Amino acid sequence: MLNLLDDYIDEFIFNCQSRDLPQGTVVRYTKKLKVFLLEQEINEI
Numbered sequence: 001m002l003n004l005l006d007d008y009i010d011e012f013i014f015n016c017q018s019r020d021l022p023q024g025t026v027v028r029y030t031k032k033l034k035v036f037l038l039e040q041e042i043n044e045i
Helices: 002-018 023-044
Strands: none
Touching: 002 023
């Protein structure tokens, strides 16, 4: 699951950068995304 998560995040970052979002915004959203997905995974166990 975590490998999939990393791929997803890489793609997410690439998409954000291609839209010229500020780096800080991208990092903040990425962290929120990681936390959200990890919480989803924990809830499924």
